Amino acid sequence: xxxxTDQPIDSGALRARLTRPEAGACVVFEGWVRNHHAGRLVxxxxxxxxxxxxxxxxxxxAAEAEEAHPGxxxxxxxxxxxxxxxELAVWIGVASAHRHAAFLACRQVIxxxxxxxxxxxxxxxxxxxxxxxxxxxEAAAGRLSSENYYERQVALPEVGATxxxxxxxxxxxxxxxGGLGSPAALYLATSGIGRLVLVDAGLVEVxxxxxxxxxxxxxxxxxxxxxxxxxxxxxNPLVQIEPILTEVAAGNVRALVAGRTAVLxxxxxxxxxxxxxxxxxxxxxxxxQAAVYRFEGELNLFDAHAPGCLHCxxxxxEVNKLESMATCAGEPVFAPAVGVxxxxxxxxxxxxxxxxxxxxxxxxxxxxxxxxxxxxSIERPVDTFCPVCRQPNAVVSAIVAPAxxxxxxxxxxxxxxxxxxxxxxxxxxxxxxxSSAPPYSIALPIGNLVQVRELARRGPTVLACRHGLxxxxxxxxxxxEGMHNIYAQAGSFAAIRIAH
Amino acid sequence: MSxxxxxxxxxxxxxxxxxxxxxxxxxxxxxxPAELYQELQTSRGLQLPAALLRVAIxxxxxxxDAQLQAGDRVVFIPPVAGG
Numbered sequence: 001x002x003x004x005t006d007q008p009i010d011s012g013a014l015r016a017r018l019t020r021p022e023a024g025a026c027v028v029f030e031g032w033v034r035n036h037h038a039g040r041l042v043x044x045x046x047x048x049x050x051x052x053x054x055x056x057x058x059x060x061x062a063a064e065a066e067e068a069h070p071g072x073x074x075x076x077x078x079x080x081x082x083x084x085x086x087e088l089a090v091w092i093g094v095a096s097a098h099r100h101a102a103f104l105a106c107r108q109v110i111x112x113x114x115x116x117x118x119x120x121x122x123x124x125x126x127x128x129x130x131x132x133x134x135x136x137x138e139a140a141a142g143r144l145s146s147e148n149y150y151e152r153q154v155a156l157p158e159v160g161a162t163x164x165x166x167x168x169x170x171x172x173x174x175x176x177x178g179g180l181g182s183p184a185a186l187y188l189a190t191s192g193i194g195r196l197v198l199v200d201a202g203l204v205e206v207x208x209x210x211x212x213x214x215x216x217x218x219x220x221x222x223x224x225x226x227x228x229x230x231x232x233x234x235x236n237p238l239v240q241i242e243p244i245l246t247e248v249a250a251g252n253v254r255a256l257v258a259g260r261t262a263v264l265x266x267x268x269x270x271x272x273x274x275x276x277x278x279x280x281x282x283x284x285x286x287x288x289q290a291a292v293y294r295f296e297g298e299l300n301l302f303d304a305h306a307p308g309c310l311h312c313x314x315x316x317x318e319v320n321k322l323e324s325m326a327t328c329a330g331e332p333v334f335a336p337a338v339g340v341x342x343x344x345x346x347x348x349x350x351x352x353x354x355x356x357x358x359x360x361x362x363x364x365x366x367x368x369x370x371x372x373x374x375x376x377s378i379e380r381p382v383d384t385f386c387p388v389c390r391q392p393n394a395v396v397s398a399i400v401a402p403a404x405x406x407x408x409x410x411x412x413x414x415x416x417x418x419x420x421x422x423x424x425x426x427x428x429x430x431x432x433x434x435s436s437a438p439p440y441s442i443a444l445p446i447g448n449l450v451q452v453r454e455l456a457r458r459g460p461t462v463l464a465c466r467h468g469l470x471x472x473x474x475x476x477x478x479x480x481e482g483m484h485n486i487y488a489q490a491g492s493f494a495a496i497r498i499a500h
Numbered sequence: 501m502s503x504x505x506x507x508x509x510x511x512x513x514x515x516x517x518x519x520x521x522x523x524x525x526x527x528x529x530x531x532x533p534a535e536l537y538q539e540l541q542t543s544r545g546l547q548l549p550a551a552l553l554r555v556a557i558x559x560x561x562x563x564x565d566a567q568l569q570a571g572d573r574v575v576f577i578p579p580v581a582g583g
Contacts, residue, residue, distance in 0.1 A: 031583045047582075048513050050575055052559045078582060090583045110583060118556070118575075119582035120513035132514040134579035135548060143579060147551060 001074065002058030004049055006081040009088040018075055018095040025099035027106040031090035033083045037133070043124050047080045047089065050118035054078070061112045065094070068226055068243070069105040072096040076109055078119060089121075100222065104230055115237055146238055150192050163354045168194040170261040170353045175199045175248055175276055177224040179338030180290050180345060181266035182214040187346035188264075189232040193353075195240045196232070199256060200224045201247040211335035248272050253279040262349045265289040266342060274473070277302060277310040281388065288348045290341040295334045295371040297341035300380070301348055303362040307390060311473050312383035313365070337370050344368070385447030387474045407475045408488045409462070414438075420459025422489070423452060425471055430496050437495035446470065453478065460485040464493035504529050505568055507536070510575045519544045533557070534564040537576060552579050 011030065018026055033045050062074040073095045083089055092109050096102035124130045134143065146168070154164050172193050174185050177200040188196055204212070204219040204227055212224075219227035225243035232241045248256060248267070257263050257279045265276045265287060273289065280287040280302065287302040289310075302309060344366070351359040364377040384390065414422065415438070424432045425446040432443035444451055446465065455461055456478060463471035468491045475488035509524045516522050519540070530536035533555040540546050554577040555564055561577075568574070 050510075050512050050556070050577065053556050053561070053575070053577075056559065057561075114580070114583045116561075116580065117582040118512070118577050118580055120578060121581045122513070132517075132578065133581035135514040135552075135581075139579070143552070145551070 001076070002055065002062045003077045004051065004054055004058070004080060005077060006079070009077050009079060009091050011088065011091055014075055014077060014091055014093055018073060018093050020073070020095060022097060023073070023095040024097050025102045026093060026095045027099065027102040028094075029090075029092040029106050029110050030088055031110070033085050033087045033089055035085045037123055040123075041126050042085065043126055044082055044084045045089070046082050046122040046124065046130075047078075048120050048122070049078070049080045053118045057117050058113070061109055061117070064112070065105040065108045068108065068229065069094075069096070069101040071098075072101050072105040074105060074109055076113070078113070078117065080119070100218065104222070104226075108230065111233070111237075144237065146192065149236065149238060153191065158351075158354060158356045158359075164192060166353055166355070167192045167350070171195040171197070171259065172349060172353075173197045173199065173257060173260045173263045174266055175256070175264065175272070176266035176268065177212075177214065177228045178202070178208065178266065178268065179211040179292065179333060179335070180342035181264070182212045182228070183339050183342035184264050184266055184345045184349075185228060185232060186214060186235065187343060188349060189236045189239050189241065191346070191350055192236070193239060193350075195242065197242045197244060197256075197260075198225045198228055199244045199246060199248060200228075201245060211333055211338050213339065248275060250275060254283065257283045257285050259283075260285050262352050263287050264345050264349055266345065274310060278388065280304055281309060286352055288345045288352070290345050292333060292337045292341050294332055295337055295369060297337050297368045297370075299341060299344050299348070299366040299368070301352075301360055301362045306362060307386070308363065308380055308382040309386060309389040311388040311470065312381050312386045314467075314469050334370060337368070340368060340370065387449070387470065387477055407479055407486070408468075408472050408490045410490050414462050414487070414489050417460060417462075417487075419462045419487070421455050422462045422464060423455060424493060424496055425452075425463060425465040425474070426496065427466065429499055430466060431499040433495045433497045441495065449474075453483075456483050456486050460487070462487045462489050464489040464496070466496045467492050505570045505572075507568060507570070507572045507574050509536075509540070510573065512575065512578065514548060514578050515546060515576055518546050518548070528568075531568060532565045533562075533568065533574060533576070536568065536574065537564075540576075548578055553577060 035042050058076060062076055065074050066072050076092045078090045092106055094102045094106040121133050122130050123133055150164055153159050154161060170193050172188055174181050177198050185198060202224050204215045204222055204224055206220055209215060214228045214231050223245050225245050229241045229243045253275050263280050263285050265273055267273060277287055281304045284304045286304060289300045291298055363380060365380050367376045367378060419440060422438055422441045424441055424443045426443050427446050432441060463475045465471040472488040475486050478486045504527050506527050509526055511519045511522055528536055528539060530539055537550050555562060556575045556577060557566060557572050
């Protein structure tokens with residue numbers, strides 16, 4: 001709640017209004033009129049407000065803090081009129097179950113209020129002189145503005161005023177605010193990305209702190225997106241940060257990526273990586289993806305409009321690596337590795353938005369090794385039969401379409417289900433070992449989509465392949481075409497062997 | 501030819517002092533607050549650089565390049581100093 005008043009503020013009465021049995025903490029900030037400013041003596045301050053807008057903005061600031069820090073109750077009162085030294089000019093109280101959220105919310109309210117509440121103060125000095133604070137030429141020169149904040153960046157010929165304006169108009173989604181997301185979001189924010197959207201469902205844990213540099217020990221137990229938003233706003237108050245506390249799932253991924261200038265995948269698991277990739281492809285949004293394994297990392301840029309996608313990359317040849325990198329939850333991590341890769345993600349996103357000629361490489365995977373200090377570029381495979389990027393119309397819609405039933409099911413479930421067909425999708429050089437395959441198994445070349453569709457029309461059909469990824473991608477695609485009885489068997493299908 | 505609009509302008513703090521009035525009804529050919537401020541810099545001797553200003557129309561913050569409509573209540577917001 002926010003109030004403007006021309007009467008002296010009674011802090012005791014305000015504090016009493018916040019009292020409630022469920023509150024275990026109350027953080028109060030009081031702004032007082034002091035007798036000096038910038039080396040000059042001050043006798044009194046005169047506060048003036050644009051009443052109509054101040055009340056609206058004040059309410060909005062209080063509501064935003066309550067929303068960002070659930071369970072906090074905010075009360076804020078600002079004075080107008082002539083105030084002598086020692087007088088209370090602003091009072092902010094936040095009651096909450098726990099102190100940490102109350103401190104954060106209180107800090108947020110005062111910083112936002114100073115940034116945007118349409119209230120002005122005139123300083124009066126003993127010699128009779130007076131001036132409006134922040135409105136003098138000296139104050140203007142030292143004031144944080146987009147002119148001086150980005151000065152050293154705009155001076156780059158690759159940026160310039162046009163580039164800086166493009167960054168200010170950009171709307172970038174960062175999924176995963178952890179080891180990669182911390183430096184990525186930090187550089188995007190300080191570079192002036194106008195709207196930065198952060199998605200993560202996690203809370204800050206002690207074991208995150210060695211590598212997730214947006215967080216401090218004070219943030220333990222706080223939602224990562226909340227702590228990150230406060231930190232990023234402190235770094236650059238000129239940009240808009242939007243926290244979204246959620247997991248990325250089939251049901252929300254399309255809405256999350258829609259309309260973004262670029263998406264950064266800073267997650268640590270393969271399921272989300274495919275989901276985001278497919279949603280970006282569908283929405284036509286460029287994707288900057290990174291993954292880290294111990295001292296090493298890799299970086300990929302995906303152009304949503306050209307052949308060569310994540311499915312091509314993982315079409316089966318590097319499965320050992322895939323499995324080891326499948327999730328890094330609980331894995332050992334060398335902190336600078338996520339720092340370097342996250343920073344590289346920010347660099348790639350910025351270059352994309354700035355349209356620096358020749359600076360965005362969509363054809364190679366960059367492998368970074370911090371043990372030997374090397375960076376290698378490896379050309380990415382483009383799969384001629386890719387069920388995703390080679391099927392421009394069928395595309396991935398399916399992959400991201402919420403399915404009523406799970407698409408990928410365990411081998412045990414397949415056995416219980418007794419499908420009409422289990423189609424083993426074979427790559428060149430592979431064959432189906434009939435002695436170990438279930439009786440309803442048949443073999444088809446991986447590119448034969450026509451036949452797969454035909455068979456799937458006849459009854460419950462399970463797709464399998466040597467590594468379980470392409471079959472899953474294809475099954476999801478067919479689900480999206482309306483084939484409700486199609487499934488994929490989880491994991492690698494043991495009955496596929498290398499042909500002799 | 502350029503059509504003109506009737507708008508209502510309110511001044512606060514340093515701008516009120518520079519303009520010498522706290523409100524003004526004015527007929528303008530400006531299309532945006534940025535153009536309107538430029539006119540006022542000349543006609544009322546406003547000295548605060550436009551780059552330091554924000555603007556509110558009809559009680560809401562908006563952009564300096566927003567489209568002005570007849571009857572708009574325009575407020576130029578000097579750098580704020582609450583707290």
